[in-house]
Amino acid sequence: xxxxxxxxxxxxxxxxxxxxxxxxxxxxxxxxxxxxxxxxxxxxxxxxxxxxxxxxxxxxxxxxxxxxxxxxxxxxxxxxxxxxxxxxxxxxxxxxxxxxxxxxxxxxxxxxxxxxxxxxxxxxxxxxxxxxxxxxxxxxxxxxxxxxxxxxxxxxxxxxxxxxxxxxxxxxxxxxxxxxxxxxxxxxxxxxxxxxxxxxxxxxxxxxxxxxxxxxxxxxxxxxxxxxxxxxxxxxxxxxxxxxxxxxxxxxxxxxxxxxxxxxxxxxxxxxxxxxxxxxxxxxxxxxxxxxxxxxxxxxxxxxxxxxxxxxxxxxxxxxxxxxxxxxxxxxxxxxxxxxxxxxxxxxxxxxxxxxxxxxxxxxxxxxxx
Amino acid sequence: xxxxxxxxxxxxxxxxxxxxxxxxxxxxxxxxxxxxxxxxxxxxxxxxxxxxxxxxxxxxxxxxxxxxxxxxxxxxxxxxxxxxxxxxxxxxxxxxxxxxxxxxxxxxxxxxxxxxxxxxxxxxxxxxxxxxxxxxxxxxxxxxxxxxxxxxxxxxxxxxxxxxxxxxxxxxxxxxxxxxxxxxxxxxxxxxxxxxxxxxxxxxxxxxxxxxxxxxxxxxxxxxxxxxxxxxxxxxxxxxxxxxxxxxxxxxxxxxxxxxxxxxxxxxxxxxxxxxxxxxxxxxxxxxxxxxxxxxxxxxxxxxxxxxxxxxxxxxxxxxxxxxxxxxxxxxxxxxxxxxxxxxx
Numbered sequence: 133x134x135x136x137x138x139x140x141x142x143x144x145x146x147x148x149x150x151x152x153x154x155x156x157x158x159x160x161x162x163x164x165x166x167x168x169x170x171x172x173x174x175x176x177x178x179x180x181x182x183x184x185x186x187x188x189x190x191x192x193x194x195x196x197x198x199x200x201x202x203x204x205x206x207x208x209x210x211x212x213x214x215x216x217x218x219x220x221x222x223x224x225x226x227x228x229x230x231x232x233x234x235x236x237x238x239x240x241x242x243x244x245x246x247x248x249x250x251x252x253x254x255x256x257x258x259x260x261x262x263x264x265x266x267x268x269x270x271x272x273x274x275x276x277x278x279x280x281x282x283x284x285x286x287x288x289x290x291x292x293x294x295x296x297x298x299x300x301x302x303x304x305x306x307x308x309x310x311x312x313x314x315x316x317x318x319x320x321x322x323x324x325x326x327x328x329x330x331x332x333x334x335x336x337x338x339x340x341x342x343x344x345x346x347x348x349x350x351x352x353x354x355x356x357x358x359x360x361x362x363x364x365x366x367x368x369x370x371x372x373x374x375x376x377x378x379x380x381x382x383x384x385x386x387x388x389x390x391x392x393x394x395x396x397x398x399x400x401x402x403x404x405x406x407x408x409x410x411x412x413x414x415x416x417x418x419x420x421x422x423x424x425x426x427x428x429x430x431x432x433x434x435x436x437x438x439x440x441x442x443x444x445x446x447x448x449x450x451x452x453x454x455x456x457x458x459x460x461x462x463x464x465x466x467x468x469x470x471x472x473x474x475x476x477x478x479x480x481x482x483x484x485x486x487x488x489x490x491x492x493x494x495x496x497x498x499x500x501x502x
Numbered sequence: 503x504x505x506x507x508x509x510x511x512x513x514x515x516x517x518x519x520x521x522x523x524x525x526x527x528x529x530x531x532x533x534x535x536x537x538x539x540x541x542x543x544x545x546x547x548x549x550x551x552x553x554x555x556x557x558x559x560x561x562x563x564x565x566x567x568x569x570x571x572x573x574x575x576x577x578x579x580x581x582x583x584x585x586x587x588x589x590x591x592x593x594x595x596x597x598x599x600x601x602x603x604x605x606x607x608x609x610x611x612x613x614x615x616x617x618x619x620x621x622x623x624x625x626x627x628x629x630x631x632x633x634x635x636x637x638x639x640x641x642x643x644x645x646x647x648x649x650x651x652x653x654x655x656x657x658x659x660x661x662x663x664x665x666x667x668x669x670x671x672x673x674x675x676x677x678x679x680x681x682x683x684x685x686x687x688x689x690x691x692x693x694x695x696x697x698x699x700x701x702x703x704x705x706x707x708x709x710x711x712x713x714x715x716x717x718x719x720x721x722x723x724x725x726x727x728x729x730x731x732x733x734x735x736x737x738x739x740x741x742x743x744x745x746x747x748x749x750x751x752x753x754x755x756x757x758x759x760x761x762x763x764x765x766x767x768x769x770x771x772x773x774x775x776x777x778x779x780x781x782x783x784x785x786x787x788x789x790x791x792x793x794x795x796x797x798x799x800x801x802x803x804x805x806x807x808x809x810x811x812x813x814x815x816x817x818x819x820x821x822x823x824x825x826x827x828x829x830x831x832x833x834x835x836x837x838x839x840x841x842x843x844x845x846x847x
Contacts, residue, residue: 303696382703383703383706384706385756403709403712411696411700414668414700414701414702415696415698415699415700416698416699416700416701417698
């Protein structure tokens with residue numbers, strides 16, 4: 133950063149419905165240095181508590197928003213710059229930001245999900261961004277497209293990004309055929325065809341990773357690259373307590389401890405996150421669909437579709453990301469993979485890497501798909 | 503984004519989807535079709551406030567107009583339920599439930615118990631409650647507490663379109679008699695409601711707003727006035743947790759107690775009269791099970807112990823509003839426990 137230069141730290145937009153965030157705590161003092169990706173400030177929305185990372189390297193010059201303050205998306209929360217800028221310059225920078233926002237204020241465009249018919253049933257998806265080589269985001273067991281709320285928008289900065297609800301999940305139809313990885317892979321292949329994508333960077337989380345692998349093996353032409361995050365399909369172990377508990381939980385107090393297994397920090401699980409998941413689970417057919425997928429993919433508490441020995445058959449570039457504190461699928465599944473696979477481990481994070489380590493995950497995927 | 507419909511449409515959609523799914527689901531009540539058996543226009547009305555409009559053309563005789571004889575048709579529905587049907591009765595205003603007390607509390611509520619669990623009575627009685635429509639003393643009461651008192655009945659008091667649909671589907675699928683109270687002031691309220699069928703379990707309160715200072719326990723239309731009060735109080739730094747009970751029987755005791763254990767202060771808001779009601783019930787529950795957590799006396803915000811007045815200005819005064827709720831919350835915040843004077847003074 134050049135002498136006297138200042139950069140804004142703004143309230144991020146995490147997911148479709150976020151309009152405001154509340155500053156909970158500054159993690160870095162005024163005057164202290166920050167690196168690109170440093171966690172600077174904790175922000176809470178009704179969905180999640182998470183850290184905002186610094187987009188630039190420099191010195192954190194000013195905490196503009198104080199703890200407890202509610203700030204609109206894209207509002208100024210801090211100023212980062214070099215130590216040489218005077219306090220007066222920082223004040224001017226803040227004043228300019230406020231004037232500019234007041235004069236140019238344009239509401240953040242709300243994203244709207246769409247639906248498409250695949251093999252006689254509706255699949256819900258969200259499409260953001262335009263042009264470029266598209267990315268398709270595939271969530272895990274019991275998840276939905278909102279699992280990518282921290283990733284979708286940033287990844288869509290320079291390309292089209294799709295996130296879909298797998299059959300039986302989210303706002304998609306509840307038919308899951310035999311509930312196998314293959315059946316889900318066929319549904320995603322049908323989705324690619326329906327939205328007219330010949331080829332895409334496939335990004336799968338957990339069960340969605342195994343789905344991406346099945347798809348890439350069956351339809352090599354569809355996969356421009358494959359990114360596997362805390363992925364199924366690389367070993368037999370899976371936390372059965374999580375799978376069974378997720379299916380069985382019908383009330384808030386039952387679901388909360390189950391969801392907390394997903395995160396390194398149990399505080400990440402908010403009341404609204406639990407409520408949103410329960411609402412999807414309570415739709416007619418959702419419960420049966422989850423049971424069918426669990427039978428199809430994790431019979432007797434073990435993963436039944438393992439693609440570990442077939443990774444070299446996939447010519448497309450492969451990236452594997454894993455949190456060392458993953459309690460759902462052991463991070464040891466990232467060990468001993470073929471040399472053709474790029475592996476990145478996250479020491480402090482657990483299974484929900486796309487949420488827990490969003491900025492780093494987005495950065496790695498962004499570089500990988502370039 | 504999810505689709506937005508009204509509270510009234512949400513109830514209609516729940517009935518429609520359950521009638522489509524299960525041929526044993528019947529709808530009966532005064533004018534629920536509108537003019538059945540006459541030469542005039544059919545489906546002209548759809549019940550006193552038009553909630554069942556459109557069901558008769560679709561489901562024919564499964565939507566039955568009844569005579570103005572509540573004791574007869576409520577009794578008939580209860581009998582049909584014991585014989586394997588799932589009737590949903592519309593009993594206009596809850597104020598008229600009095601004429602069919604025997605059928606409801608001495609028959610329907612007792613069958614499962616008296617027949618050793620072998621009899622089921624899957625009947626839903628939908629009824630309109632609440633003041634605010636200038637409908638005077640005989641059409642404006644909130645009588646859920648009377649039915650909450652009777653073991654063997656379930657009582658549902660939804661506050662949003664989402665809850666109205668999910669709780670009505672749950673009520674229809676439930677094998678016990680359910681009294682389902684629709685607050686007349688909520689019918690036009692809009693909210694996001696999934697197009698698919700879904701259920702909400704009985705006995706799970708909704709924490710509609712989180713806060714660490716005061717717990718406000720409420721239900722029905724008062725949920726919205728409580729949120730309004732909580733939003734006002736938040737501007738002064740007081741954060742209220744607002745709990746919508748959703749069902750009074752079964753009652754989600756855990757959510758209430760857990761919340762009071764974290765805030766230490768309780769305000770119960772109910773538009774019903776104050777004696778032997780939900781406000782006293784919740785207050786007793788907390789006094790019994792969370793006494794040690796309380797930092798101040800419990801406040802109850804209710805209607806006065808009088809019939810609902812007809813005069814506009816009096817009816818407005820009768821119902822608790824956001825100002826009264828906020829004042830109660832402020833008073834529990836400002837409460838100072840008595841302390842002995844220092845011996846040196």
